[in-house]
Amino acid sequence: MxxxxxxxxxxxxxxxxxxxxxxxxxxxxxxxxxxxxxxxxxxxxxxxxxxxxxxxxxxxxxxxxxxxxxxxxxxxxxxxxxxxxxxxxxxxxxxxxxxxxxxxxxxxxxxxxAHDIGNPPFGHSGEKAIGEYFKNGSGQQFRSNLTEKEYQDLVDFEGNANGYKLMAESREGVSGGLRLSYATLGAFMKYPKESLPKKPTNHIADKKFGFFQSDKSSFQSIAKDLGLLQRGSGEAVSYCRHPLTYLVEAADDICYTIIDFEDGINLGLISEDFALEYLIKLVKDTINTKKYNALAYKEDRLSYLRALAINTLINDAVRVFMENEDKILNGMFSVSLLDKSMYTAQIDDIIALSVEKVYQSQEVIEKEIAGYKIISDILDVYTDALVREKNSDASNYNKLMLRTLPEFYRRTNVSLYQILLNTCCYVASLSDGAAILLHKKIKGIEI
Structure with missing residues (x-):
């Protein structure tokens, strides 16, 4: 490249x-x-x-x-x-x-x-809830009418692929979605492959997938223009990452490592003394001890360490990127930049504590459960209405529900796969609050 x-x-x-x-x-x-x-x-x-x-x-x-x-x-x-x-x-x-x-x-x-622009409500559990609906829920009934790759798009519904769809998909009168530069779309694509084969290698670009079947030809055109190297064999469509994708990924990794940790501290899920000790280990080579000890308030101490930690990881990520630039351009760099960081041990300690105290906290678990139920119920109502409408078998209730959908998502003169994918993308477009309100209306709790 x-x-x-x-x-x-x-x-x-x-x-x-x-x-x-x-x-x-x-x-x-x-x-x-x-x-x-x-x-x-x-x-x-x-x-x-x-x-x-x-x-x-x-x-x-x-x-x-x-x-x-x-x-x-x-x-x-x-x-x-x-x-x-x-x-x-x-x-x-x-x-x-x-x-x-x-x-x-x-x-x-x-x-x-744009890296999270396609993510559903309720965090990563939202993606899992959509996939679960088609894998083990009512959506299983559609499996026999879909190709293997179309079905995989649904059971492994991916926010990254939905993000690409949102930004690049053409609509009537709107060619190319947001019409972003190919460089930006390429840098956005963390996983430049289709949903199958699933995780064919341990390469970081194979961890998930980045585009739905409906957007395959679109991305192939962009990849060709950018000169991305092909990795797939046979009918499998897969490319090497755009080099700048590694920097986009590093930015996300740095932020969720440090800032999710900070959220845990502010919520009282991680004790301040314990947390500050972890951050100090990360910045021990650059911390100004005199300045730090002069800070009287927790917010100021945390802010200082956060800024120092982010700056430390930025400089280290660039070091790794430049040391491996040739490998990256040749598609031979198979891990994230932070995986090669000199601070890997400190990062792993921080993430492990966040997983234990924040991601697996009772509040997160209880509310993710609610998200599963809400998403499943919404998908049930809309897939039933749309498929029945396509088959000219819609009830009055189905027709009423269709009128609550934005016009783009009401289309039934397309394939079953496109109807189901569009419904998933509509659900993914909902904010947490909008999904809760819609669910209440469907259940007759609120009118």
Whole structure:
């Protein structure tokens, strides 16, 4: 893979090549990507999707929105620092083509901003709840009418694939969705493969999948334009990651490692003394002890250590990226950047404590259970109504329910797979609060 091709400014529908030297520096193409994402309705819904504690209304807890904004800030720093190093190593990118280090920061920031845009309500349990409906719930009835890969898309419903769909899918009169640059869409794609074969290797890019069957040809076109190397064999569609994806992933890893931990402290699930000790181990080489000891309040001590920890991990992630740039460009780097960090032991300790005290807390478990029931019931009502309408067998109740759907999701003149996938994507678009309210209305609890 080569950087000039990977930094493509091309957008869906372009008939000519967009050259970096011809870009308006006051509103660079990659920065337009950021703007389009942040003004999208899908991004706005993240304000009511909780990052750690599902349904939590606690002021301390990060939502998917605040988490995404923080990841984009960290991603911008990662991209700029790495971009500066890349241009020093490959000066022709600046001298011949006009690329600047800020371009790398803008691409990573935009992709990082969108990294959770396709996630359903109720955290990662929302993805599992959708999949469970088709694997063990009423959705099993559709299996015989779907191809193996179509069914796998549903039983392993993936927020990353839904995110790509939201940003790149064409609709009537709207070609290419948000029409983001191919560089940003490539950097967004953490798992550039289809749902089957499932986890064919231990490579980080094979951990999950990144696009549904309905979007396969769309992504293949983008991958070809970016020059992504093919990894799949036979009919399996799989590509090497865009190199900047590693920085997007690192930004997310850094934020959830440090900030989910911080949420646990603020919620009282992790004791302050214990937590601060873990963070101090991470920043022991850069901490200003005199400055730290002068901080009288917990919030200030935590804020100082958080900033120091994030900065420490940013610099270390860039070190790993640059040391392995050749491997990354050749598709030979098979783990995340933090897996090669010199702080792996400290990161693992922090994550283990977060898992024990936060992710497996009673509050999280109880509310994830509620999320399973809510999502299953909503899917039941809408899949039944849509399939019956397709078969000209809809009841009056079915027809009433269809009128509550946005017009795009009411379409039944498409395949069964498309109907089921669209229904899943509609449920995934709901915020936590909207899903709860809709469930109450379906159950007749609230009118």
């Amino acid at each position: 080569n950087w000039e091709q990977l930094l493509s400014l091309k957008r869906d529908g372009d008939t000519h090549k967009r050259l970096r030297k011809e870009q308006d520096e006051t509103r660079l193409g990659f920065e337009v990507d950021y703007d389009r994402i942040i003004f999208s309705s899908a991004f706005r819904s993240l304000q009511d999707k909780t990052q750690v504690i599902p349904l939590s209304k606690t002021d301390f807890v990060h939502t998917r929105l605040t988490h995404s904004l923080e990841v984009s800030v960290v991603g911008r720093s990662l991209g700029r620092i790495a971009g500066k190093r890349i241009l020093e190593k490959h000066p022709y990118l600046k001298e011949m083509h006009g690329y600047q280090f800020n371009d790398f920061g803008a691409i990573v920031a935009a992709a990082a901003l």
